[in-house]
Amino acid sequence: MDFSIGELAKRTGVKVPTIRYYEKEGLLDAPLRTQGNQRRYRAQDLDRLGFIRHCRDLGLPMPAIRDLIDLGQHPDKPCREADRIAATQLQSVRERIAHLRKLEAELERITASCKGGHTVTDCNVLKAFGDHSLCRDEHAAPTKA
Amino acid sequence: MDFSIGELAKRTGVKVPTIRYYEKEGLLDAPLRTQGNQRRYRAQDLDRLGFIRHCRDLGLPMPAIRDLIDLGQHPDKPCREADRIAATQLQSVRERIAHLRKLEAELERITASCKGGHTVTDCNVLKAFGDHSLCRDEHAAPTKA
DNA sequence: CTTGAACCTCTAGTCGCTATAGGGATTACA
DNA sequence: TGTAATCCCTATAGCGACTAGAGGTTCAAG
Numbered sequence A, B: 001m002d003f004s005i006g007e008l009a010k011r012t013g014v015k016v017p018t019i020r021y022y023e024k025e026g027l028l029d030a031p032l033r034t035q036g037n038q039r040r041y042r043a044q045d046l047d048r049l050g051f052i053r054h055c056r057d058l059g060l061p062m063p064a065i066r067d068l069i070d071l072g073q074h075p076d077k078p079c080r081e082a083d084r085i086a087a088t089q090l091q092s093v094r095e096r097i098a099h100l101r102k103l104e105a106e107l108e109r110i111t112a113s114c115k116g117g118h119t120v121t122d123c124n125v126l127k128a129f130g131d132h133s134l135c136r137d138e139h140a141a142p143t144k145a
Numbered sequence C: 001c002t003t004g005a006a007c008c009t010c011t012a013g014t015c016g017c018t019a020t021a022g023g024g025a026t027t028a029c030a
Numbered sequence D: 001t002g003t004a005a006t007c008c009c010t011a012t013a014g015c016g017a018c019t020a021g022a023g024g025t026t027c028a029a030g
Helices: A004-011 A017-025 A043-057 A060-074 A081-111 A122-131 B005-012 B016-024 B042-057 B062-072 B079-111 B124-130
Strands: none
Touching: A004 A017, A004 A060, A004 A122, A017 A043, A043 A060, A043 B124, A060 A122, A060 B124, A081 A122, A081 B079, A081 B124, A122 B042, A122 B062, A122 B079, B005 B016, B005 B042, B016 B042, B062 B079, B079 B124
């Protein structure tokens, strides 16, 4: 019926300190304790932690997960908000991909410029790292919105 | 000839506290100071900071930048190391892209599952966030090597 | 000579954990 | 019942790469 934090960790693949951290951050409810002050969890905590873990794997930041959990507690609310969170995350993922693809292109160009020139003095790689004007594109990190 | 930290910031687009941080971390040499203890920079510092900034824009972690700078100070060394750093970074960028593309696919699927079902009770988006078995692929974050 | 902008150092906060220290609880087995 | 192994507890500090703020000093222009 009840199980320890170690059991919960084993069943979900989430590490023990991380579980305690989620509790402190309010993503997991504080569970009952034994007389000796140890946490004892139930099936519903397993579900909740599985939800959190999947959201984290999908890259959602913790405030977004908090919002989704709150939403899950109010079954009558419209699910527009959940959809908005998913869409926002999708957009952010796409922006990060776009940025990384530019980096990929520049880094390809930079590594290709190494003709085995042997010493640092005439090293195109070092030159390329130093000089943005050699780049085809802008590629500065996006100011996170 | 010499200029202040604010000037250096303006010319490179790197913020003043960040410049001080780079100095503390050993990426920038400690510059000369005025009698009143204010930093005064020269052209070479501008070049160095430009190099650092471009590397950061390309996503290089600070230890890699440190290595490149060290390398630049020893013109006789082979540039193999610089090439290796670039190649490593390229690989890491490619891995991150691969991961994000999986997330993108799952998030597309999740957002598409919202048929405007109106309330949370029958919200496919929330279900999808909670249940990895609905996903087509593995998409957990890669354990960073 | 005064004003106001720019500078100084130091500390703490960001995010999502992870690691460690220094202890107490539980469980399995003899 | 004793004891040893393994678990669990709290609290604090660290990661990377900055950013923000407090509280005080110096510089440059008028």
